[in-house]
Amino acid sequence: MKLLRLLPFALLLVLIYGCAKEKDFPEVQKYPIIRTLEVIPDSTGTTIRGEIVKFGNEPVTEYGFEYTTVNNSKSVSRKVVGTTASTGEYEARLTDDLVKGYSYKVQAYAKHGQHITYGTSLPFKSQSTATPVIHSFSPKAAEDNRNVTIYGKNFGEDSYQVKVTIGNAQASVMSVHRDSVIIRTPTVSYSGSFPLAVTVRGERITAPGEFEIIGPTISHLSASSGMPGDELIIYGKNLSYSSWNPSVRIGSKSATVVSVADTEIKVKVPVFTPDLYDKPLTVAVIRGNKTATLPYSYTLESGxxxxxxxxxxxxxxxxxxxxxxxxxxxxxxxxxxxxxxxxxxxxxxxxxxxxxxxxxxxxxxxxxxxxxxxxxxxxxxxxxxxxxxxxxxxxxxxxxxxxxxxxxxxxxxxxxxxxxxxxxxxxxxxxxxxxxxxxxxxxxxxxxxxxxxxxxxxxxxxxxxxxxxxxxxxxxxxxxxxxxxxxxxxxxxxxxxxxxxxxxxxxxxxxxxxxxxxxxxxxxxxxxxxxxxxxxxxxxxxxxxxxxxxxxxxxxxxxxxxxxxxxxxx
The missing domain is CATH 2.120.10.80 (Kelch-type beta propeller)
Structure with missing residues (x-):
């Protein structure tokens, strides 16, 4: 009879345990126990201390700290301390993705198997700003009004805080992420290779390598002299790049374009005013807002x-x-x-x-x-x-x-x-x-x-x-x-x-x-x-x-x- 009286209590315990989560019973979980101990900001970065109190049934494969701004939990930065864990305290120095005066929250973490276990979240206000870094950009060359992605870190998340220049021309900033910036190339009247620089919160950095602004270039002509009505071939590159229809000027006169390819343009030499005969003239290819010139390269001979x-x-x-x-x-x-x-x-x-x-x-x-x-x-x-x-x-x-x-x-x-x-x-x-x-x-x-x-x-x-x-x-x-x-x-x-x-x-x-x-x-x-x-x-x-x-x-x-x-x- 006494055993029968205890049976309802035993069933109740089974039901309770079946509805409970593993974290409510640490002693029987496979997860480790992690603690976030303290956060110490200073003028050059932030020091964080954490602790692995106890391992679970799965080995820890990575541990460290995760942090983000208080009002943006989706953009998370991670500071990895190690991949082979032992119990006890550990610490890290945070310098990336910090902006002075911004409020952040940080918590220790540990990866094990397919899971991540976190410690308590602690708030702090940064007393330093991380230096932006550019790793690369893609594509390496583009025409005006084309998207280019700049890869790096510490760009922040505020577009108004970021300025990008190619040479002396300012590009349009389309979007900003901590590790990338998407820009729209500026509209300029020239072409060539120029430094690409990013200014974040007043700090300017230059990318490795130069960015090429694509435009027409002239390498040489099929003839150095001729008469009106002659066919002249202009050789170069990017002469018909994209949808622009180029025009050609010899001296101050427009030449009739016969055919266009990316590497050559055939034109008919126009009739000129008397002052332009028998002297070297500049040949120019105009494509959109860009002009390529070959100075004093063609002489119009009258005979x-x-x-x-x-x-x-x-x-x-x-x-x-x-x-x-x-x-x-x-x-x-x-x-x-x-x-x-x-x-x-x-x-x-x-x-x-x-x-x-x-x-x-x-x-x-x-x-x-x-x-x-x-x-x-x-x-x-x-x-x-x-x-x-x-x-x-x-x-x-x-x-x-x-x-x-x-x-x-x-x-x-x-x-x-x-x-x-x-x-x-x-x-x-x-x-x-x-x-x-x-x-x-x-x-x-x-x-x-x-x-x-x-x-x-x-x-x-x-x-x-x-x-x-x-x-x-x-x-x-x-x-x-x-x-x-x-x-x-x-x-x-x-x-x-x-x-x-x-x-x-x-x-x-x-x-x-x-x-x-x-x-x-x-x-x-x-x-x-x-x-x-x-x-x-x-x-x-x-x-x-x-x-x-x-x-x-x-x-x-x-x-x-x-x-x-x-x-x-x-």
Whole structure:
């Protein structure tokens, strides 16, 4: 009976023990007993003491202290004292992740198996601040506005307390953790490698190694010189990095980008103003807010040289002055007079007044020892029918019979003693090819051809050619017919006003449109090739010029320029 009375009490003890946790019965637990003894802050760190009172059934594999700010239990720092434990007291010195004046809580701990046992939590206020340390950063290079993570310790947890600079530029701090800082790289106009520094609570530290701000760089060019219209290749790196579409400048001019790759950009060299020819220019690649330059690395060659500057005392009222050569001089008809240029001395002269009414837009060609001035206009409205003959030997004018219609601004050329003209403004027909015979003073209407303004022709080996638009035509005087023999190169199309010259037995053409290229005609290949680029300004898209010796002389007078340039056949 006595045993039966004790049975309910025994069952109660079993139930109580089954509901209790192991920590309530230390004597039967497998956990050790840990104590946090004291915390002693000072001006350089904090000393903490703890004790392992008793081991449990599992061996202790690590022990030490854990600490965190009072208001942030999620960001915990750990100070490991050892991995082979013995009972008794132990201590550690805390210097990391401390900020002077901040309140912390600390407790001893011990790891055993898959578990951790803690001692009592003790509060303390730090009297020191830990020195921040940078271990590394990733990536090592980036463009503007890219995320970079800086790894280290003692960064704290307050973004406003952290400042990051790359070189002299400040980065945006995105987030701060005790062992890492995430930044956004700054927007700058340059590229290269620069020191990366972190300032935490006023203390500045520099990372090991430099950070590269990625931007375009130029290593070299495919050519050191060239002409407008040439293809130039710029070599380097990061030329098309990310989504930026680069632009290229040569000197002060934008070049047309043909193709872009990360290591090269192909461009078409632009047409330049006269002051930029024949001197080294800087090549620049602009990508977004960054510019890479190769200083004074490319020379734009015109192929021309300055021959002379016409004085203001020798007037040239229009950009195109019809001309002829005789006795080492070039003669130009300038509105109401003849002016001349002596090639050997470079002297300009007024050769005398024109006895007829002042005019522009006339044709002027030399046939034998005489020169013939045909048609023209006065102030654009009056179109002349007159023909004037100039005697080179005695420097005198004689008015001839004249035409039966008015003509101005026509395209013309002299061939086999005749003067041919078509187009322009004609009171009879501007599509008819007309032939003027200086010997008989008669003009004859030939077969229709084209309407064309201010053009001229050239003669090679007794064959007459003319250029209309971008097409070159050969004239057959026996059959009074034309045949197209060539097309101008696409990049040097002579659409618009142009001039054609016979020079050293071949034809040369130049236009004020496009790249202002000087082209040479090959009768054998029926093709044009680019030789040079006119470096001067072009007034009203017109040229004056002549051939003398081994040089071709060109200028565009009027209000634009007074410079006469020479091109010497290479």
């Amino acid at each position: 021309f040289k300055v021959a002379s500057s016409k004085p203001a005392s020798v007037p040239a009222s229009t950009p195109h002055l019809p001309s002829f050569t005789a006795g080492g001089k070039a003669y130009f008809f300038s509105y109401d007079r003849l002016i001349s240029y002596e090639v050997e001395t470079g002297i300009w002269r007024n050769e005398g007044a024109f006895p007829g009414q002042a005019r522009n837009g006339s044709m002027m060609h030399r046939v034998g020892d005489k020169v013939y001035l045909i048609g023209g206009n006065h102030q654009y409205y009056t179109i002349f029918m007159s023909v004037w003959e100039f005697d080179i030997s005695n420097n005198s004018w004689l008015q001839k019979k004249g035409l039966t219609f008015g003509v101005s601004d026509a395209s013309s050329f002299a061939h086999e003693g005749y003067i041919y003209f078509f187009g322009g403004r004609n009171t009879n027909s501007n599509t008819t090819l007309w032939r003027y015979d200086p010997a008989t003073e008669e003009v004859k209407a030939l077969n229709p051809f084209r309407n064309n303004y201010n053009g001229s022709g050239f003669v090679i080996n007794g064959k007459a050619y003319t250029v209309v638009g971008n097409a070159t035509w050969l004239y057959n005087p026996q059959q009074d017919s034309w045949s197209q023999v060539a097309i101008m190169p696409e990049e040097s199309s002579l659409n618009g006003p142009f001039r054609v010259f016979t020079h050293q037995g071949t034809g040369y053409a130049i236009s004020a449109k496009g790249d202002r290229a000087l082209l040479r005609f090959s009768a054998e290949q029926n093709a044009w090739e680019k030789l040079a680029v006119y470096p001067g300004c072009v007034s009203n898209e017109q040229y004056s010029g002549f051939s003398h010796g081994d040089k071709l002389y060109l200028g565009s007078f009027g209000t634009c320029s007074s410079t006469l340039y020479s091109y010497e056949k290479p």
